[in-house]
Amino acid sequence: MLNRRDVLQVGxxxxxxxxxxxxxxxxxxxxxxxxTQNELLRFKSLGNVTLLHVADMHGQLLPVTxxxxxxxxxxxxxxxxxxxxxxxxxxxxxxxxxxxxxxxALTPVDFESLARSYGRIGGLDRAxxxxxxxxxxxxxxxxxxLDGGDxxxxxxxxxxxxxxxxxxxxxxLKPDAMTGHWEFTYGEKRLKEAVAGLGFAFLALNVRxxxxxxxxxxxxxxxxxxxxxxxxxxxxxxxxxxxxxxWMIPSWTFGIREEAVHAAVDKARGEGAQxxxxxxxxxxxxxxxxxxxxxxxxxxxxGHTHDALPVAIKVGKTLLVASGSHGKFLSRLDLDxxxxxxxxxxxxxxxLFADAIRPDPDMAAMIAKVRAPFAQExxxxxxxxxxxxxxxxxxxxxxxDLICAALIEERDAEISLSPGFRWGTxxxxxxxxxxxxxxxxxxxxxxxxxxxxxxxxxxxxILEDVADNxxxxxxxxxxxxxxxxxxxxxxxxDVAKPAGQRISALTHLGSGAPIEAARDYVVxxxxxxxxxxxxxxxxxxVERYIARKQVVRAAPNTTVKVVDA
Amino acid sequence: MSCGLDRxxxxxxxxxxxxxxxxxxxxxxxxxxxxAAELIAKFTGGKQATTGKVKLDLPxxxxxxxxxxxxxxxxxxxxxxSYVSEVLVVADENPRGGIAHFHFSPASGVAEANTRIRLAKxxxxxxxxxxxxxxFFTATKQVKVTIGGCGG
Numbered sequence: 023m024l025n026r027r028d029v030l031q032v033g034x035x036x037x038x039x040x041x042x043x044x045x046x047x048x049x050x051x052x053x054x055x056x057x058t059q060n061e062l063l064r065f066k067s068l069g070n071v072t073l074l075h076v077a078d079m080h081g082q083l084l085p086v087t088x089x090x091x092x093x094x095x096x097x098x099x100x101x102x103x104x105x106x107x108x109x110x111x112x113x114x115x116x117x118x119x120x121x122x123x124x125x126x127a128l129t130p131v132d133f134e135s136l137a138r139s140y141g142r143i144g145g146l147d148r149a150x151x152x153x154x155x156x157x158x159x160x161x162x163x164x165x166x167x168l169d170g171g172d173x174x175x176x177x178x179x180x181x182x183x184x185x186x187x188x189x190x191x192x193x194x195l196k197p198d199a200m201t202g203h204w205e206f207t208y209g210e211k212r213l214k215e216a217v218a219g220l221g222f223a224f225l226a227l228n229v230r231x232x233x234x235x236x237x238x239x240x241x242x243x244x245x246x247x248x249x250x251x252x253x254x255x256x257x258x259x260x261x262x263x264x265x266x267x268x269w270m271i272p273s274w275t276f277g278i279r280e281e282a283v284h285a286a287v288d289k290a291r292g293e294g295a296q297x298x299x300x301x302x303x304x305x306x307x308x309x310x311x312x313x314x315x316x317x318x319x320x321x322x323x324x325g326h327t328h329d330a331l332p333v334a335i336k337v338g339k340t341l342l343v344a345s346g347s348h349g350k351f352l353s354r355l356d357l358d359x360x361x362x363x364x365x366x367x368x369x370x371x372x373x374l375f376a377d378a379i380r381p382d383p384d385m386a387a388m389i390a391k392v393r394a395p396f397a398q399e400x401x402x403x404x405x406x407x408x409x410x411x412x413x414x415x416x417x418x419x420x421x422x423d424l425i426c427a428a429l430i431e432e433r434d435a436e437i438s439l440s441p442g443f444r445w446g447t448x449x450x451x452x453x454x455x456x457x458x459x460x461x462x463x464x465x466x467x468x469x470x471x472x473x474x475x476x477x478x479x480x481x482x483x484i485l486e487d488v489a490d491n492x493x494x495x496x497x498x499x500x501x502x503x504x505x506x507x508x509x510x511x512x513x514x515x516d517v518a519k520p521a522g523q524r525i526s527a528l529t530h531l532g533s534g535a536p537i538e539a540a541r542d543y544v545v546x547x548x549x550x551x552x553x554x555x556x557x558x559x560x561x562x563x564v565e566r567y568i569a570r571k572q573v574v575r576a577a578p579n580t581t582v583k584v585v586d587a
Numbered sequence: 588m589s590c591g592l593d594r595x596x597x598x599x600x601x602x603x604x605x606x607x608x609x610x611x612x613x614x615x616x617x618x619x620x621x622x623a624a625e626l627i628a629k630f631t632g633g634k635q636a637t638t639g640k641v642k643l644d645l646p647x648x649x650x651x652x653x654x655x656x657x658x659x660x661x662x663x664x665x666x667x668x669s670y671v672s673e674v675l676v677v678a679d680e681n682p683r684g685g686i687a688h689f690h691f692s693p694a695s696g697v698a699e700a701n702t703r704i705r706l707a708k709x710x711x712x713x714x715x716x717x718x719x720x721x722x723f724f725t726a727t728k729q730v731k732v733t734i735g736g737c738g739g
Contacts, residue, residue, distance in 0.1 A: 143594060212667065264649075265736065275650060275656075277650075482733070487733050487734045488734075490733075496647075499729075506736075
């Protein structure tokens with residue numbers, strides 16, 4: 023008996039779009055109007071070691087709706103290179119049929135109608151099924167499961183339990199190691215305590231104590247898999263104390279520490295490692311540069327920038343894998359390692375279509391258990407949205423525009439600022455907006471909404487600063503994240519200009535007048551990295567706004583103009 | 588915030604440079620607003636410094652501009668016949684260009700030091716090493732000082 027989980031029926035219109043195009047495995051499945059667990063997990067195994075990788079789950083235990091970016095501009099050497107291609111160009115580059123399941127998982131093309139056809143993607147219970155299947159097929163002694171971090175933050179449950187809900191679920195999967203970023207925003211004490219109870223390694227070679235520059239965590243761990251000595255090195259997000267509050271981790275200092283990576287690689291090789299894997303939260307462009315400068319790394323499992331790529335990218339002899347975000351994907355990389363070198367590989371980015379993959383019962387039970395204390399609250403409908411709400415992209419997304427509108431109205435401000443986070447799930451048009459939806463876009467440990475005055479000059483300085491963190495041509499000077507989102511403020515950004523000269527035509531949207539450098543403007547925002555910020559949590563402000571409006575609508579942003587010459 | 592810290596109070600040294608201190612070490616003179624180029628010209632006597640031999644270890648992005656860890660080392664056998672005699676460190680956008688001026692001798696063993704420096708904004712840090720034969724070597728690194736936030 024077939025049910026919706028075994029065979030995912032897709033709309034006739036989307037199937038028709040595939041006809042005549044270069045079909046991948048998923049396209050073929052679509053042409054047959056079915057998408058099955060077997061199709062999704064099918065993999066011709068190779069060699070003696072399998073790496074499984076997840077990253078940037080951001081607190082999401084259930085299947086999600088998540089729109090990939092339509093704007094993801096690369097600068098310098100990364101210009102026009104993956105992951106800096108989107109939409110139709112992405113599909114063309116990777117020979118993916120428009121309208122196919124893979125196209126829907128990886129791009130925002132025709133997002134809403136395909137989201138309704140294919141359903142949600144992800145869910146840790148689906149990931150568990152896939153991971154168990156690979157371990158059963160390959161044998162556990164050949165498989166390493168690695169978590170790139172940003173796992174313990176991004177939902178109401180993760181916030182209330184200080185990440186314990188995610189830890190309890192991840193422990194069932196028995197990962198071999200993880201590294202981190204937002205994990206650090208629970209503070210030094212909580213992180214240390216959580217790491218002590220993990221039962222698997224937390225690796226971060228680039229975190230040192232500020233006083234003596236001594237390592238705080240293990241740099242790497244050696245494993246024996248398929249008869250191969252494997253070294254897994256961990257690299258936490260290098261700019262955690264810059265992008266997130268330093269006062270929460272006052273005794274720790276980070277940084278890219280290229281030389282420390284080099285030293286750890288050499289040490290691991292010296293101890294007999296035949297395969298060296300860097301489990302990284304650097305961001306894709308930083309890792310691409312690092313791969314070209316530090317020899318001896320066979321594989322970099324990238325994270326932080328939330329890129330989902332259907333192929334492994336080769337830089338010299340190093341393979342770079344990008345496994346997406348929010349639990350949508352599981353990466354599988356099979357490696358043939360002989361005589362201390364990688365002789366061959368096969369890679370698949372597996373989209374975890376929730377209607378096609380059976381949930382693992384043990385994990386489903388654990389997810390239900392950790393969600394139970396908040397289940398009623400999470401499901402509560404606050405209002406409805408008439409338009410698609412999403413965040414991801416270099417410039418404002420509609421969810422951010424909604425948050426910015428809420429900040430202006432609820433806090434009586436002229437201008438609002440909302441951080442350019444890459445986490446946050448999407449809500450389809452004509453759907454209820456729940457407490458869970460609001461928290462998926464806002465839940466973090468420094469949520470206070472401030473209200474203060476800033477001069478026009480200061481506003482420009484902030485925009486220039488963030489723009490350089492995103493568009494500096496040298497990836498080592500980038501922090502990840504996207505442009506800070508603005509409400510009541512329009513501007514033009516010229517990506518290719520030098521630092522301090524990218525932002526122009528700043529406009530006060532309330533009056534249509536140009537922003538004056540010396541005038542004070544009333545600004546409301548959230549996620550300040552300063553200590554002692556006072557104000558209500560942002561989710562409360564957003565909830566009050568939606569509850570008051572009952573029906574919200576946010577059209578795609580037109581107040582920021584991007585020049586990418 | 589640790590804004591109260593002054594770089595003169597937080598100078599710290601690596602093992603190699605400890606010996607240096609005994610031989611005399613002076614923090615850069617109080618100069619007029621950004622005179623980095625003049626300081627270098629004065630130090631080298633107008634001679635061209637060659638890029639190389641000097642390794643300057645600084646973060647790409649400062650976690651805190653008020654106290655940025657800096658380490659430099661200069662390749663040299665540090666023998667009586669071949670050693671590094673002085674290293675000048677300047678910043679090209681601070682209100683004053685001078686950061687530090689280190690003196691070494693063969694007895695220093697290595698030409699290396701670490702300290703913490705204060706940076707007002709994004710700028711280049713330039714280290715120039717003087718060898719006992721009168722030649723000069725240099726390295727430059729940009730350090731970004733950012734408002735922070737928004738990484739995601």
